[in-house]
Amino acid sequence: MNRGLRSWAPPFLLVLPSLVVVGVFVYGMIAINVNTSLTDRRGRGPATQYVGFDVYRELFADDTFIYSLQNLLIYTVVFIVGTLLIGFMWAWLLERGVWGEGFFRAVYLFPMAVSFIASGVVWRWLLNNAQGDRASGLNRLFEVVGLDFLQNSWWTHPRFGIAAIALPAIWQLAGYVMALFLAGFRGIPRELHEAARIDGASEWQLYRHVLFPQLRPIALSAIIIVGHMSLKVFDLIMAIAGQTNHTTQVPATQMWIEFTRGDYAKSAAIGTILLLVVAVLIVPYLVSTYRQERNR
Amino acid sequence: MATKRRVLGTALAVGALAVTAGCGGDDGGGSDGGDGGDGAAGGEVEVFTWWADGSEKAGLDALVKVFQEEHPDFEFVNGAVAGGAGSDAKNVLASRLQTNDPPDTFQAHAGAELSDYIADGQVEDLSGMYEEEGWTEAFPESLLDRLTVDGKIYSVPSNIHRANVVWANPAVLEEAGIDPSATYDSLDAWIADLEKLDAAGKIPLSVAMDWTQVHLLETVLLADLGAEAYNGLWDGSTDWSSAEVTDALNDYATLLEFTNEDRQSLDWPDATQLVIDGEAGFNVMGDWAVAAFEEQDKVFGTDFTTFPVPGTDGVFDFLADSFTLPVGAPNPDGTKAWLSTVAGPEGQAAFNAAKGSIPANTEADTADFGEYQQTAIESYANDEIVSSLAHGAAAPISWLTDITAAVGKFGSDGDVASFQEGLVAAAEKNAG
Numbered sequence: 151m152n153r154g155l156r157s158w159a160p161p162f163l164l165v166l167p168s169l170v171v172v173g174v175f176v177y178g179m180i181a182i183n184v185n186t187s188l189t190d191r192r193g194r195g196p197a198t199q200y201v202g203f204d205v206y207r208e209l210f211a212d213d214t215f216i217y218s219l220q221n222l223l224i225y226t227v228v229f230i231v232g233t234l235l236i237g238f239m240w241a242w243l244l245e246r247g248v249w250g251e252g253f254f255r256a257v258y259l260f261p262m263a264v265s266f267i268a269s270g271v272v273w274r275w276l277l278n279n280a281q282g283d284r285a286s287g288l289n290r291l292f293e294v295v296g297l298d299f300l301q302n303s304w305w306t307h308p309r310f311g312i313a314a315i316a317l318p319a320i321w322q323l324a325g326y327v328m329a330l331f332l333a334g335f336r337g338i339p340r341e342l343h344e345a346a347r348i349d350g351a352s353e354w355q356l357y358r359h360v361l362f363p364q365l366r367p368i369a370l371s372a373i374i375i376v377g378h379m380s381l382k383v384f385d386l387i388m389a390i391a392g393q394t395n396h397t398t399q400v401p402a403t404q405m406w407i408e409f410t411r412g413d414y415a416k417s418a419a420i421g422t423i424l425l426l427v428v429a430v431l432i433v434p435y436l437v438s439t440y441r442q443e444r445n446r
Numbered sequence: 447m448a449t450k451r452r453v454l455g456t457a458l459a460v461g462a463l464a465v466t467a468g469c470g471g472d473d474g475g476g477s478d479g480g481d482g483g484d485g486a487a488g489g490e491v492e493v494f495t496w497w498a499d500g501s502e503k504a505g506l507d508a509l510v511k512v513f514q515e516e517h518p519d520f521e522f523v524n525g526a527v528a529g530g531a532g533s534d535a536k537n538v539l540a541s542r543l544q545t546n547d548p549p550d551t552f553q554a555h556a557g558a559e560l561s562d563y564i565a566d567g568q569v570e571d572l573s574g575m576y577e578e579e580g581w582t583e584a585f586p587e588s589l590l591d592r593l594t595v596d597g598k599i600y601s602v603p604s605n606i607h608r609a610n611v612v613w614a615n616p617a618v619l620e621e622a623g624i625d626p627s628a629t630y631d632s633l634d635a636w637i638a639d640l641e642k643l644d645a646a647g648k649i650p651l652s653v654a655m656d657w658t659q660v661h662l663l664e665t666v667l668l669a670d671l672g673a674e675a676y677n678g679l680w681d682g683s684t685d686w687s688s689a690e691v692t693d694a695l696n697d698y699a700t701l702l703e704f705t706n707e708d709r710q711s712l713d714w715p716d717a718t719q720l721v722i723d724g725e726a727g728f729n730v731m732g733d734w735a736v737a738a739f740e741e742q743d744k745v746f747g748t749d750f751t752t753f754p755v756p757g758t759d760g761v762f763d764f765l766a767d768s769f770t771l772p773v774g775a776p777n778p779d780g781t782k783a784w785l786s787t788v789a790g791p792e793g794q795a796a797f798n799a800a801k802g803s804i805p806a807n808t809e810a811d812t813a814d815f816g817e818y819q820q821t822a823i824e825s826y827a828n829d830e831i832v833s834s835l836a837h838g839a840a841a842p843i844s845w846l847t848d849i850t851a852a853v854g855k856f857g858s859d860g861d862v863a864s865f866q867e868g869l870v871a872a873a874e875k876n877a878g
Contacts, residue, residue, distance in 0.1 A: 194565075279707060410847075
């Protein structure tokens with residue numbers, strides 16, 4: 151009894167503070183948030199009663215909210231596909247032994263050191279949608295190099311404007327995905343390459359049957375990391391398009407608008423929905439990692 | 447127990463301040479935290495604003511100078527929260543009011559924007575102070591009407607701005623064959639000239655992001671509906687789904703076609719700059735824009751001219767900043783001292799000369815105000831006064847938010863019918 155206590159008590163005491171802090175400030179807050187979303191707290195005053203899922207029903211009947219969910223989907227797809235493709239390509243090139251690897255690694259990784267807000271200020275100018283005489287940023291560049299047909303309305307496009315916001319996000323995160331894949335490539339023992347070659351595998355077969363399977367966990371981690379960042383996108387949009395711009399509306403910016411006007415129930419409901427959306431992505435990942443670790 | 451809650455509240459509020467404002471809240475928030483903990487009425491007056499730079503900061507500084515001369519016993523504590531055109535400040539303020547840690551006084555747009563605070567019982571009735579200080583005489587009747595809610599007044603205005611002003615560049619107009627001194631009776635007459643500017647390859651009408659589009663919409667509604675029906679939009683006597691409103695929205699759609707396509711990327715100073723630089727002919731903006739022209743040594747009458755938005759001549763589309771006495775303010779005597787400086791003729795003259803607005807107090811000395819400001823003072827004294835939508839005077843924040851969303855959506859899809867539906871829905875949701 152005493153020995154049992156002595157063996158688990160010190161470690162328990164060590165983790166206790168973080169358990170309490172996480173319990174209160176993460177799970178406690180989530181509970182309060184969900185609770186708020188079920189009340190009629192639609193103004194600065196306190197709630198008077200529970201209204202169940204009324205606010206959620208209202209949200210899903212709201213065209214703008216549906217539009218912002220669609221925006222989030224487009225953004226996430228463009229962002230994930232973009233970072234994975236570019237990140238993988240860079241990692242592959244570096245792995246193949248491009249000259250000046252250290253230099254390029256730093257160049258590709260550097261954007262990650264910049265905050266979304268700071269890069270957003272620059273990209274706001276780069277993605278200016280004025281064309282012709284008043285064009286600036288990328289539209290200007292296209293004009294100067296004679297690619298006028300590439301000039302476009304960027305983030306003010308009514309349907310795919312949100313995809314333009316994904317460009318700076320890809321620019322920032324592709325380097326990180328590259329680092330992940332590069333580490334993945336480097337982690338594959340040389341013997342496997344050689345063994346495959348000796349067995350007569352072609353270059354494609356080497357990748358298809360030896361390297362890609364080894365990179366799968368890396369790709370999954372990259373998708374999770376990039377994906378959950380994508381679902382939380384807020385600062386980049388605030389910096390580039392501002393909070394009220396319709397074409398770049400996503401749930402997070404809508405949550406901010408509702409919060410600012412004092413509609414606490416609605417902003418809490420949007421927050422809860424965002425949490426569920428993130429959970430859809432994260433939970434299967436956690437389950438699969440847990441299974442892998444148990445099988446080991 | 448009560449002290450403990452206050453300390454906790456202060457800590458939370460300071461935390462929120464630090465998070466939202468970053469380093470911006472250092473001087474004000476930090477010293478306030480110390481004071482709030484002591485709980486002693488040491489004569490400090492925390493004034494909460496979003497006037498953190500530019501002409502707004504200059505105005506606040508001028509006001510503080512007068513305050514310290516008039517009330518040397520009290521110490522001014524700057525509780526300004528910068529950023530987001532006041533939306534960051536409003537969020538910080540909301541959290542402070544919720545944790546029962548109000549500042550001694552906070553800035554809010556006069557009029558409907560205060561209705562949320564009044565409904566929640568967060569601001570004190572100042573009617574008694576108006577009687578005592580004789581402000582009912584000093585402020586014009588029409589302004590007092592707009593401040594009165596159910597027979598009570600909850601705030602003290604520091605200044606008056608005019609929203610329905612067109613800023614024009616005479617050189618650009620002449621180049622396009624337009625008489626710069628022309629006046630317009632209606633929007634249609636104006637649109638004819640916008641076409642000429644368009645043909646001359648200039649931006650006829652510059653505009654910026656969503657709130658400036660709401661500002662433009664408001665002046666178009668005012669022009670087409672007239673002052674009375676415009677006022678009716680806010681009290682329910684004008685039907686948002688009526689044909690008159692449809693006509694106004696069509697005019698707005700026409701005007702929007704004459705604007706710069708990169709409007710969403712610009713804020714109001716950028717749109718005004720297009721007129722200053724001669725790239726655009728006209729811009730509709732409130733009269734704080736005069737500071738932008740004057741800072742760049744532009745001369746009123748030669749380098750820029752102004753006139754009321756066509757169709758709104760004789761109407762003064764007003765907005766005002768004002769200060770309140772929050773319920774539970776730590777130092778109500780200090781607040782009253784601050785309010786008396788804000789309302790007094792010296793405070794109003796100093797503040798408005800620096801900020802570019804005009805005094806709400808008719809006793810303030812305006813002899814050395816700028817040339818544009820003189821025209822505004824004259825209009826304010828003679829014109830019919832209506833409340834601005836885009837600046838919180840006409841409708842509560844929640845309604846304005848819904849209208850802004852509808853305007854933003856229209857800016858991207860250009861569908862007048864669904865635009866009107868959105869506005870009708872916003873009215874139904876918020877007026878009820």
